Amino acid sequence: MKKASLFIGVLALIGLTIYFLSDPYLFTSAETLYAIGVEKSDEGTDVINTEELEVAAEFFERAISKGFKERTVFDKLGRAYAHTADNATQEEMYSRALKEYPDDFEFLFRRAESRMEQHKYKPTLEDYDKVVKLGSHSEYINHALYGRGAAWYLLGDTANAAKDFNALTRLTGNEWRDYEDYSKRFQ
Incomplete structure (x- = not known):
């Protein structure tokens, strides 16, 4: 009985050793994992290589799990996921990025877009509303106003949709696609 327990213990130790040694990045620093992810992401090229972006995303996720939570890692992960992951x-x-950077209007905007694609209109409204309030100076304001109006429209609140649409056209002086036509892609 004693020999069997010792044998099982040795086998378990060997198994754990093999498991840990099978991950070549187990002891790699978060910063290095991030740098490998950047290298794999093919930034600066005109070609989108989804296989490399998937690998890059894995390295960015590993870096985050090891405590590397600079804004750039979430930004690059989001860009990789835009081509490789579902909404x-x-x-x-x-949402994880916003726990670290709660007032980041780009992260709020991107999350709103992913929620809109999933037909989660009420949470979409909340995110777009924050973008409008935080980023009146940002490049996202026009699209946030339009997206918020579209979410209102899809929820059946045409009065608030019209307010956003009118504010948008006043702000930009441009013509925008009407919500009735735009909403067809969500039906």
């Missing part, structure tokens, strides 16, 4: 995965990632 639910993107929403979850931007």
Whole structure:
């Protein structure tokens, strides 16, 4: 009985050793994992290589799990996921990013977009509303106003949709696609 227990213990130790040694990045620093992810993400090229972006996303996720939570890692992960992951995965990632950077209007905007694609209109409204309030100077304001109005429209609140649409056209002086036409893509 004693020999069997010792044998099982040795086998378990060997198994754990093999498991830990099978991950070549187990002891790699978060910063290095991030740098490898950047290298794999093919930034600066005109070609989108989804296989490399998936690998890059894995390295960015590893870096985050090891405590590397600079804004750039979430930004690059979001860009990789935009080409490789579904909207639910993107929403979850931007929610994690917003825990670290709660007033980041780009992260709020991107999460709103992923929520809109999932037909989650009430949470979409909340995110777009924050973008409008935080980022009146940002490049996202026009699209946030339009997206918020579209979410209102899809929820059946045409009065608030019209307010956003009118504010948008006053702000930009441009013509925008009407919500009735735009909403067809969500039906």
